[in-house]
Every structure is written in C-alpha cells, then in structure tokens.
Amino acid sequence: MKPQDPDTPRDLVGIGIGPSNLSLAALAHPLAELDTVFYEQRPHFDWHPGLLIDGARVQVPFLADLVTLADPTSPWTFLNYLRTRDRLYPFYFAEQFHTHRAEYDAYCRWVADNLPGLHFHHQVDAVRWNPERDIFEVDFTQLDTDGEAEALGRTYTRNVILGIGTEPHIPDPLRPLVDTPGVPVVHATDYLTHRDTLLTAGHITVVGSGQSGAEIFLDLLRSRPTGREQLHWIGRTPTFAPMEYSKLGLEHFTPDYTRYFHALPEPTRDRLVTTHWQLHKGIDAGTLAAIHDELYRRTLHGGWPDAVLTPGVRVRTAGRIATTRIELHLEHTEQNTRSRLTTDAVVLATGHRERNLDLILAGLDPYLRRDSAERPRVDEHFRLLLDPSVTATGCHAYVQNAERHTHGVGAPDLGLAAHRSATILNTLTGKENYPLPTRTAFTTFGLEPTPPRQTTHSTTIGTQRGTFVRLKD
Known part of the structure; x- marks a missing residue:
C-alpha cells in the first residue's frame, strides 16, 4: 500500500473484513498499481466464534480458501498457511478434505494479521457520492480498545466495496x-x-x-x-x-450457475431462491x-x-x-x-440474514437503481447499478455476500469467494489479472447456455454448440 494523502482518492475502499473482503484484499495485495484500504469495526478478525464447536467442520473443501480457486500460487493459500505452521505433513496424513471450522478461522486470522492495508476498530458511518469531485466519500470513526469513538476520518475513493456480511x-x-x-x-x-x-x-x-x-x-x-x-x-x-451434496447438485455453486441465475427474470429468481433451501x-x-x-x-x-x-x-x-x-x-x-x-x-x-445496506448506502440513494422489491440491483460484475452520472466517471460500488437476489444460492458460499473477488479486480482494473475459467459445470442450466459476458479483453473460443466468449471481467 502506497503512502496516502487524505485528499488523494484511493483506488478501492473495502467496508467490512469478513471472508469475502479478506479474499479480495489478499488477491489485491500483489497488484502494485492498486491503492486499497479495508475498514472493520471489530477489534480483530473472527468468524462465527460462537459456533467453533469442537469437531465441527467447514462444509466446503479446503480448496475453497480465500484465494486458491482464483490463484493457487498465491502466498495466502490455506496450504501455505499450513506450511508456515509446519503442518503440511500432518494435514497430508489426516486426509481431511473438509477442515475443522476452528482451523479455517485460524487460517483467516493468519491472513488478516499479515496482510497490509487492513484497519480494524474502524467503523464506516456513511458512503456518499461527491458530484463536484466525481468521487466517493467514505466517513469513518476510529474506535478505541473499549469500542468508543476516538477520532473521525474521511477518505476518498474511486471504488468502494461493501462486504459487511450477515447478522443473526x-x-x-x-x-x-x-x-x-x-x-x-x-x-x-x-x-x-x-x-x-x-x-x-x-x-x-x-x-x-x-x-x-x-x-x-x-x-x-x-x-x-x-x-x-x-x-x-x-x-x-x-x-x-x-x-444436497451430490456432485451435480453442487454445481449450483459454480460461476456457470451464477451467470445463468443472474440472466433470469426477477420473478423467476425470487421463486428459485425459496426452492434452494436444501442446497444451503x-x-x-x-x-x-x-x-x-x-x-x-x-x-x-x-x-x-x-x-x-x-x-x-x-x-x-x-x-x-x-x-x-x-x-x-x-x-x-x-x-x-x-x-x-x-x-x-x-x-x-x-x-443469519444479509445485513440491510440502506443505512450505509443512504448517501447513495439518489443514484441507486432498485428492483420491484426495492432491493439494490447488482450487475453481473457485482456492481451496484448506479446513475450514469456516477458510472460514467469510471467509479463503481461493489457488493459481496449481499446479492443472493441477483446471483443466487452461491452468493454467501465460501467456494465462490475467490472467483467473485477475481472478477471484481479484473473489472476494476480492466485487466486480466486473474484468468478465469470459461466453463465450471458439466450441467447446462438452460436450453441455451449462458455465456460469460464479452468485454474488451475477451477471446473467442469454439464449442460444440456454437461460439462463446471467454470471461475477462
């Protein structure tokens, strides 16, 4: 992270440091051209500490860590965490595809403790659009060790990402x-x-x-x-x-299904969300x-x-x-x-339920596009749909784990976190920092496949059923 003048806009401000935004921060870390900062009101990272019951396991395989499914060579993989703890061989012989929940929490805390640009004890109070500067303003309160207000601050950013998670x-x-x-x-x-x-x-x-x-x-x-x-x-x-844990059933947690779901009409998406309960x-x-x-x-x-x-x-x-x-x-x-x-x-x-974004997004409400149920609309790149007067400047607001109504059952799933983070970073930078797969499921979810959206960095490839484009968000 480069030294920052408070009045100089950052490239990205992240709000909340749960697994989703921690994944984004880890994948953003090697991108030297990005100036990022992440704020979290809690004093440190923790992941459902009250549910770290002895013996309880994460319901996704260890490959669904913060980064592996986007970049298995990252220094922030779960396997590298084990290596730093001299635990690779014990893990190897344990033959545990699904790790203990407490171990996943410890892995995430290791990433959070070693990754720069993460600021705990910082509560974000508001996000606003400044039309005079064509920039987002993010107001925050720095908290002391007792959780009381210690100082107020403001930062400017071209992009903001909300990863504030769920609440009981x-x-x-x-x-x-x-x-x-x-x-x-x-x-x-x-x-x-x-x-x-x-x-x-x-x-x-x-x-x-x-x-x-x-x-x-x-x-x-x-x-x-x-x-x-x-x-x-x-x-x-x-x-x-x-x-539902059959191998084909799990394909509902693939980018292929996410694209298919996002392209469906809103009433169909709402109906499907209620039928997917046994998947999660x-x-x-x-x-x-x-x-x-x-x-x-x-x-x-x-x-x-x-x-x-x-x-x-x-x-x-x-x-x-x-x-x-x-x-x-x-x-x-x-x-x-x-x-x-x-x-x-x-x-x-x-x-748990998705946290209500309205309070933190009140400053963006005049620019925010909503669906028939007054929920924020989210595009295929996980960007909130804002007024063109905002997006024409190249500035965007992204969401993580708050888009089940637009992206389906996989929105909160840990197995899609790395792919979503990579998609956001590719979109934000306009570069293919992380090459993403063009196909991730054997199932074709519609009569006609839903291809990845074409962008300026797309490459055409051939398939048995026609021509598709490689996702280069």
Missing part, C-alpha cells in the same frame, strides 16, 4: 425471548459464550433445523447424562433433512448420522433417551413463566395442531 436472524415470534431476564436465551452465534450456563439448565430447547441447530443439539446431547438429557429440538422443515440450509449427513449414533448408544441397556426431535413445527408465540422458565406456543404445520412447551433455556439456531 431472530424471527418475530421469538423476539420476546431475547429480552427475557434470568433465562438463558441465546442465538446460535453466541452458543459457545453461553455454553456453560446452558448446560446447567434443567431443560433445553434448540429451535432451528439447519446445520447449526444439528451441531448444537449434538454437542448438548454428548454433554448431558444418559437418561437425563432433557433436550427438545424443533424446526419448521418437514424433516431434519440432509444437505440442510444438515450434513455425517452430523445426522452422529446424532442417531449417539441416541442409539443410549438405548443399548434399555429405555429411550430423554430427547425429543420434532420437525415440521413452528413457534407461533413465546412468553415468560414467572422469572425462570419460558413457554413456547407451537404449531405443527402438517397436523395443524397446537401445543405448549415449557423450557428452561433456548438456543435460537435460526440462521
């Missing part, structure tokens, strides 16, 4: 639980922080039938005495369903097997474990009983029956 989702009927005093009610994101307290509760209910709910239920089950488990696991899905909200088959094995082991000497697993159930309302217990009002979606469940602690494994 609490469905409306469950919101009263969060403010219940004296009773442990935690979102899965904070599970490990409150685990010791949860284990002292007489009866524990886990709400949510995805991977996090399964991992937490398994961890609680393994930690409770046989015959006195007193656990209840409920979820809205009709079954505790395995994640299902449960790893190994986790389901481990739960069954643990339950079966407890029947070896007769009797059944004191654990109830009930899918197809939604929470209608929730409330407090006295000051020590919680009552969940349940409805079975298939039986159309209702009941009440009294419990001493609740873990809300209800997932």
